[in-house]
Amino acid sequence: MNKENINLNPKVTIQKSTYETLEIDSLIKPLGGIKNFIEKGDRVLLKTNLLNASEPEKSVVTHPNFIKIVAKEILQIDAIPYIGDSPSGPFTKRRLEKVYSKSGLIDLSNEFGIELNYDTRSKKVDIPNGKRIRKTSICNFVIEADKIISLPKLKTHSLMIMTLAIKNMYGTIPGLIKARYHSKFIRRKAFAEMLLDILSITKPNLIIMDGIMAMEGDGPAGGKIVDLGLSLASDNPYAIDLAVCDILNIQPVGIPTLKEAKIRKLWPNKIEYPLLNPKDIKYNNFDLPSTADHILTGKKIPSKYPIPKENCNACGECVKICPKKIIKIDKNIAKIDYSKCIKCYCCHEVCQYNAIKLENKKINN
Ligand code: SF4
Ligand code: SF4
Structure with a gap:
């Protein structure tokens, strides 16, 4: 032991x-x-x-x-x-x-x-x-x-x-x-x-x-x-x-x-x-998260951002959980201040409507 x-x-x-x-x-x-x-x-x-x-x-x-x-x-x-x-x-x-x-x-x-x-x-x-x-x-x-x-x-x-x-x-x-x-x-x-x-x-x-x-x-x-x-x-x-x-x-x-x-x-x-x-009982086609790093994918570490989508119903759960307090509801959709985002993905995790996708999207702010 x-x-x-x-x-x-x-x-x-x-x-x-x-x-x-x-x-x-x-x-x-x-x-x-x-x-x-x-x-x-x-x-x-x-x-x-x-x-x-x-x-x-x-x-x-x-x-x-x-x-x-x-x-x-x-x-x-x-x-x-x-x-x-x-x-x-x-x-x-x-x-x-x-x-x-x-x-x-x-x-x-x-x-x-x-x-x-x-x-x-x-x-x-x-x-x-x-x-x-x-x-x-x-x-x-x-x-x-x-x-x-x-x-x-x-x-x-x-x-x-x-x-x-x-x-x-x-x-x-x-x-x-x-x-x-x-x-x-x-x-x-x-x-x-x-x-x-x-x-x-x-x-x-x-x-x-x-x-x-x-x-x-x-x-x-x-x-x-x-x-x-x-x-x-x-x-x-x-x-x-x-x-x-x-x-x-x-x-x-x-x-x-x-x-x-x-x-x-x-x-x-x-x-x-x-x-x-x-x-x-090997399972060969298991799909890893798009955020998996190079050790698993052999590719460069991806830089995925959480992007709220149209199906956001403005429930506010992501606003409450974001540790950096950078999400607000604006015109019935979640908006994120990406300049302070630490990519912890808590918002993606808490959204029960699957309205936050992780994407490589170019962020301007
Ligand atoms: S948790 Fe999901 S549905 Fe609720 S406000 Fe955030 S993105 Fe929209
Ligand atoms: S990834 Fe983390 S820091 Fe960025 S918006 Fe979501 S909860 Fe906030």
């Missing part, structure tokens, strides 16, 4: 599934089964990806069927699952209600009595081995969990290229503090260092990844839906992200979080695959 208590000889289990055929018990059996991670009576946080108020079929959020099947597994051993995430934008009860409602979680909660988190408080927490940050605010719903099961969605990400298990724990930081970190850690390397610092104090006990209906292209909100039909599990977030790269033929050092994990010597020595092996 290293100072982060990470198993450097982990197992990653991979299955082909749909939201109807998913069998969590057989997926995690080679890892020792659910009782290897959760005890009777534990309050278990299901850290889902609830980026914004988006219907499940858009592949932006962890699918409610996926969450339901995991929750049932926990209920079977008399532990208590509850669902939590800090979506993009302000972390308020009103926003959580909207996100839970659109993503199908209110129905799930009503049907199975699974608790949805509405506690928007947070506490300052030390990060003893932090490289980029030594203290941060962490949401109460995370701090108060007995155990954490992370349920990331397999997606691309315009800033960090992929959002997988490592990045899923960024949703433990309350609302607009996340946007503030975008402004503070502008370069991908610095942002990845910060993400790994956060993961070092929020490491989940188990990760079960929803890679069934995934997202490629300009994710994490406006990309294209891709049917990969995969579910993956591990107790090691670095191993599961490396497994995804292997399946999708992505060079892991091109993903800033994995590159930083390598620098910190957190890559596993060896990954064991007791079920499917990535080499047998």
